[in-house]
Amino acid sequence: MDIPKLPRRLYTLGEEPEAHNSISYHTDNKKLHTALREALTDAEFEELKESRLGVFIKFKEQGFGWASRLVHYLLSLKLDIKKKYEMWCLVGPEPARFSLLEFENITGLNCEYIEDLETPECEVTPKMVSFWGMMGVHLEAGPTTDQIIAALKRCGDWSKEDRKRLAYLSIFTGFIEGRKFSTATRATLARLVMDLERFENYPWGRVAFKVLMDSLWNKDITGCYTVDGFIQVLQVWAYTAIPGLGASIGSPRENSSLPPPPPILAYDGSRGRRLMKAAILSQTRVINFVEKDISEMWPKWDSEVEDVPAENIIKVMYDRRPWKWTMDCWEVTGTKTKFVTPSKRAKEMVVVEVEEEEEDNQRPRKKARKEAPKEARKEAPKEAREEAPQAKETGVSNKQPTPQAKETGVSNKQPTPTPQTQPTPQKDQNRGSNKQPTPQAKETGVSNKQPTPTPQTQPTPQKAKPTPQKAKPTPQKKQPSPQTKQPSPLPKERLLPEDTADEAISVYKILPEDKADGVTSKEIVPLTSTDQPSFASNDQQPSFASNDQQPSFASTDPSVPVSEPSLVVLDKTAPTASVRARSERTKKPAPTQISPYTAERKKLLRVGKYNPFPSLNSRKLKELADWLKTDPDYYTKLEDKPRTSPTWWYHKLRTPKAWLEDVHMDAWMNVLRQRYQENPQAFRSERMCFLDHNFSHSWRDQYLFFKASAPDHKGLGRMLPSGAALFYDGSMPSFCQSNKKWGEDIDDIYAPVNLNNKHWVAIWISIPKRHIVVWDSIPSSSVPEAWDEIMEPFLEMVPYMLAECAATEEERVKYGLERYTYERLLKDVPTANNGDCGVYTLKYIECHALGVPFSAKDFARSNAKTMRDNMAVVIWTELVDQHLKDNEDGGMFVGMYD
Incomplete structure (x- = not known):
């Protein structure tokens, strides 16, 4: 038989948050109870216990055992409903409801509906001003628990009515509001104490229930959390809704008095168990809700919203009696995503990255890095022969050009002078620092050798002195050197973050006047003040900000003119090559010896002990x-x-x-x-x-x-x-x-x-x-x-x-x-x-x-x-x-x- 739409679980079955920490609450202050007991006479205290609010005093005196895990796991089994003042929990296939009806049945408090529940009209009188002054509370605020405790210790000479007012406010702050001890309560409700009869007959059960549900609404229970209000009622509700649980761990009290006490006084409670969740789910008998006429099943609230799926639970059970719930009636997946700790989330991200790389490379990453140079050496000769006629060289390298030096030649080999050519000062300053070639080697001609004399020169950012004579071009070698061979494609590139752009040392800038026949000549030049990033230079040459920083290349597409070069940094595992200018060395402290050290890779801050007694600012x-x-x-x-x-x-x-x-x-x-x-x-x-x-x-x-x-x-x-x-x-x-x-x-x-x-x-x-x-x-x-x-x-x-x-x-x-x-x-x-x-x-x-x-x-x-x-x-x-x-x-x- 088809059933109407029902609410979904809040958390996916089996992925409910674990109870790592005890739930915090404020309704079990023994100092408040001790001060109250000492402030009243025996007759006054017994009169307070027999009042309509005395159930809180009796509950405190019976020494109820708080089981945080039980309440936590019930909250983790909630259904996702829109109603704010109603809660449904799924115990196996059986739904259990906690609403104002259940709260009233458990506590026996007055829960009738009245308008302006939290903002009743109460006139400020001189008597009220005097009483607030005796308590030491600001007239526009309600008393805090700490203020009530302090007042109870000095109320010995107060009148009997004033002591009774103070006792009622103790119940109001300590149980009904149940907020942090130093937090002021609401003055609009606290002022009702000036009329003792009105205060005692006020629907405090509805107020206490509303405070509790407001605190539980959208509460994140994945970590430490605090609940305001009389939260112990949820534990007693668990004992009454799941009778087997109450009989086994609730420690029911033996009581033969007539009429029987409310359920809140029928259990002694117990400490939580480590297997509390399993104990809850093992129960087969569940009392779904307090049954009344269908028209009275939804208590009236001024701000409650309509929730058809939640109402369908009750309608199904009323219209299709006897109804049997099964697991097929409920969806397994919840509306909230699984909670993952930051450490586990980081591990999952690493696994995903590794899987992506393996899908792309179809082989282990380490092995791929070792095989890349071998493939490059096999492919380079063929590419070199095809690209040799179009190669256009610059004067960066002082060695005889090879066919593979398509546009620029930079090497790390020691310069070897020839009779025909002498290196210029500008040329002698350019040399690479890394050993492995980069993917830009095809365009830039970067190699792993130091500059050697070249037979011809190209314009440089700084005028170079003319050489005595120029060498004739030497014939091209049949076998290219392994240093200039094209490497295989490398792993994915990563864009350089904006905050590290100023650490780029040199970029390739397109020179419009050198464009000819579709070939773009590039040259290493220092950027002007209008370009970003800017660098400190020596003799108008680009240089590193510090000796130990890793240089970065900026590559541009020759076919697309751009005003600013795009910066990329290769993957850490990829072989890279770099170009930097050579200048006169000056003695200065290493970056790690300067405080603070703000290098990109290793952030080190060496600061001495500060003075605990500084001069006043x-x-x-x-x-x-x-x-x-x-x-x-x-x-x-x-x-x-x-x-x-x-x-x-x-x-x-x-x-x-x-x-x-x-x-x-x-x-x-x-x-x-x-x-x-x-x-x-x-x-x-x-x-x-x-x-x-x-x-x-x-x-x-x-x-x-x-x-x-x-x-x-x-x-x-x-x-x-x-x-x-x-x-x-x-x-x-x-x-x-x-x-x-x-x-x-x-x-x-x-x-x-x-x-x-x-x-x-x-x-x-x-x-x-x-x-x-x-x-x-x-x-x-x-x-x-x-x-x-x-x-x-x-x-x-x-x-x-x-x-x-x-x-x-x-x-x-x-x-x-x-x-x-x-x-x-x-x-x-x-x-x-x-x-x-x-x-x-x-x-x-x-x-x-x-x-x-x-x-x-x-x-x-x-x-x-x-x-x-x-x-x-x-x-x-x-x-x-x-x-x-x-x-x-x-x-x-x-x-x-x-």
Whole structure:
């Protein structure tokens, strides 16, 4: 039976993207939940749990296990549909739908339709202004998760209603919006909290579903990606849509209460499995969708589009009951092309080129190159006899011309004077440099011998002194010399790129006055200023820009006059010949001894170590100040400026004794990472990496999970912090990725460490020494006994990470699981004023990476302001506006890596 048109797969069957990294999300913030629990009394907290939004609090308390691989493979099995607020996944031949109906069934939240869902009318009242001020939030913005956490810690003396409002906003920012912790939520929705009854009865289920689907729309899942909103609902949907999967790995909860809880509270979840995709596809029973009346199967949305193929799935199942889906109902190929990594793509391109050459030559390339001269020697005598009557020679070569020198004669053989002719100065300067002939040898007569005396001369670009006498033409030899024989056709020519055109040394220019009888005479001449490219010349003769550059020929078609010659460069594997002028040699440094070296083939930049404490560039600092005046928030009070304001950003950085935020520390680490990537020779080693605050924050924050997890019989299998594998292989930080693995390519790791948002210190992890060094600019800021606890996550998890990720058992034994050692250096470490610890931390890392000792003069406390200004100028000039953008890596470190 024929079926109507159905949507195609998004990815071709069997070519779905693999789950290389854990999906990032923001709806599992334990700090938010802890602060909320401590801010409310037991009665208030129980009242919040029993409210219509309490399902989020109950979900958090049950400790749901996140399985990133399960959700990822469901996303890779999607069908390509046009509807934005509906998703279909193909589990074998069975389609499974995730829409607002499924979301409502799983969560039990209010999902009714209302107009202006995200822009409700809410009047700004003095009470609202006061409450926003108590939270420390700008009136025109919604609170961030970080601001809510800070407010929860100081709300002990607030009224009961205000604490309840703050609790509702905690659910709104932490679960419904579910965005990055430092990203402001939407003020239009957050303002609804001033009316507690309206806020509680608002259709937050529809809002939460829309946030999630907006984030998933056209999401690229081939690499690292972050999803906003309550993404855990997709995992529970997988358990409900595929019952066998939920029963086997979903850890269903035993609950006999009436009425039964929503499915979101019916599972404990579990960690992902390596064979998760196979486990999904092995299921045979699938609940396709939540069944309702056909008229209610498509929830109303203001901006939804019509998608007939997607609607046909439901119509077929309703109209043709009982309907049985088979694999023949769906196309195998997807609408998206197969994802290929850059390295694999390069290999495929190389294979294609080799196949093309083999098709053209029908023999191995190396063998073809060896046989080409043999064929040339066989064909050259016959061609020479045919072309001899038409040969027209120039005075470039000083040897008696051979019949094969059709137009010019250039050779590499040592000149041999004859009694009849003396070489002119101009002639003595022309000689070739390469050994093999080029395809232009037929026209130009280029050979591999040095110039020898010739019986006649031709006009040259520079007047030559007349010779005492001219030699008579010598009789032509019967057998031509092998140096002038015509070679066989060579591999494909490559056009010279435009940016290398100025490196061409000499070109053949058509001389109109020499055209006669259809024969065009060519001569090596220097180009004028109107021609391109132009060359530095000596005595009006073309010369090389440097002694080691390879010359290039420019060949023109004699039958077509052109104003500019076309430039070509032969294939690297092809034998080439060259012509260059001979001039007086002058002593000068080789190109590789000049910095920077910008030759075409080998780009070498030898730059010494830069000064980490340069003098302040006042001009750039003034330009920065003028640029900041264009900020719309320039005249806003500092306490009212948003964190995204450049004025706020640079004010915090340049103010003496001002606390540096995470964004400032990350910006300077990005500068070091970019400088190291561009010029690693300036640093003391080429086996180091610079990590941002996310590394130390996530490892210290999630160390308890690692400590509580039980290892296997080999001591492995423990839970690592989220994103740990990305740090290990150099994928993180994503700005200027190193893509180098710890231990294998990296020996030294530098990172700043934030101690409870009160103090910054720098750490240097030496993998070969199995040792960690701490530089503390204010030693009195912490108790010495506390440092064992502070450093324990790094001492334990760094060696474990190396052993866990080792490719072989030998490497695992090499790295070992023994705990690292550490020391907190106090001697010869300059100290800073309170508030300048962040600046000194960054400078400790920079100086040690450069191999520059810590100088008391450079690190003088009076120089702190100059150091801050210099950092502001460098960040502004080298990072442009990258530092003002949100750190996309921040979402990778929320929760455990599965």
